Amino acid sequence: MKKIVILASGNGTNAQSIIDHFKDSETVEVSLVLSNKPQAFVLERASKAGVPALSFNRFAFAKAEQIQLLLNAEQPDLIVLAGFLWKIPSFLIQDHPNKIINIHPALLPNYGGKGMYGMNVHRAIIENKEKESGITIHYVNENYDEGAIIKQATCAISPTDTAEDLAAKIHLLEQEYFSKTIEELLQ
Numbered sequence: 001m002k003k004i005v006i007l008a009s010g011n012g013t014n015a016q017s018i019i020d021h022f023k024d025s026e027t028v029e030v031s032l033v034l035s036n037k038p039q040a041f042v043l044e045r046a047s048k049a050g051v052p053a054l055s056f057n058r059f060a061f062a063k064a065e066q067i068q069l070l071l072n073a074e075q076p077d078l079i080v081l082a083g084f085l086w087k088i089p090s091f092l093i094q095d096h097p098n099k100i101i102n103i104h105p106a107l108l109p110n111y112g113g114k115g116m117y118g119m120n121v122h123r124a125i126i127e128n129k130e131k132e133s134g135i136t137i138h139y140v141n142e143n144y145d146e147g148a149i150i151k152q153a154t155c156a157i158s159p160t161d162t163a164e165d166l167a168a169k170i171h172l173l174e175q176e177y178f179s180k181t182i183e184e185l186l187q
Contacts, residue, residue, distance in 0.1 A: 002186045003031040005076040007084040012042025014082035014103065014174055019049045021179035028186055032074055036061065036086055062089045071095065077186055081140065082178075085117060090142050100140040101185070103178050105170045107152055108136040112145030122163040122170065133157055133166060135173045137181050151181045 033046035046053035134154035
C-alpha cells in the first residue's frame with residue numbers, strides 16, 4: 001500500500017478531496033495528516049475520515065526534528081502540501097527527494113514566492129488585469145514555489161471578475177486536478 005502524508009494549515013478542503021479520492025483505494029492510502037495549527041479544521045476532517053491527525057509547532061518542525069523522525073518512521077511515498085504555509089526545511093527535502101509536492105493557486109513562475117498564497121495571489125492577479133490564471137502542482141525544493149512543475153491547469157479571467165470570483169475558479173481547478181495528479185505520480 002502506498003502512503004500519502006498531507007501537511008495543511010487551514011480548513012482542509014483540498015486535503016478532504018484527497019482523502020475522499022483515495023478512501024476506497026486498494027493501493028493508496030492517506031496515512032497521516034499533519035498541521036502546524038492545532039485549531040485547523042483539517043484535523044477534524046481527517047479525524048472524521050478515520051485518518052490519524054496531529055498538530056505541531058515550529059520547534060518540533062524545524063529545530064527538534066520531531067516531524068522528521070515521524071515522517072521517516074511513516075515512510076510516505078508522497079508528502080502533499082495542501083494549503084501548508086510554512087517553508088519546508090532542507091533536511092526534510094533531502095530525506096524525501098522528489099516526494100514532496102505542493103499546489104499553488106497561480107501559474108508559476110508568476111505570482112509565487114514568500115507571502116504569495118491564497119487571496120494575496122488572487123488580488124495581485126486581478127490588480128494586474130491578467131486574462132488567465134490557474135494552478136501549478138510542483139515539487140518542493142528549498143525555495144518557495146521554485147520546484148519543478150508537474151502539472152498546470154488554466155482558467156480564463158473575465159474583466160468583471162473579482163479576487164473572490166477568481167478564488168472560486170481556482171478552487172474548482174484544485175478539486176479537479178490535484179487528486180488525479182497525485183494518483184498519476186503514485187502509479
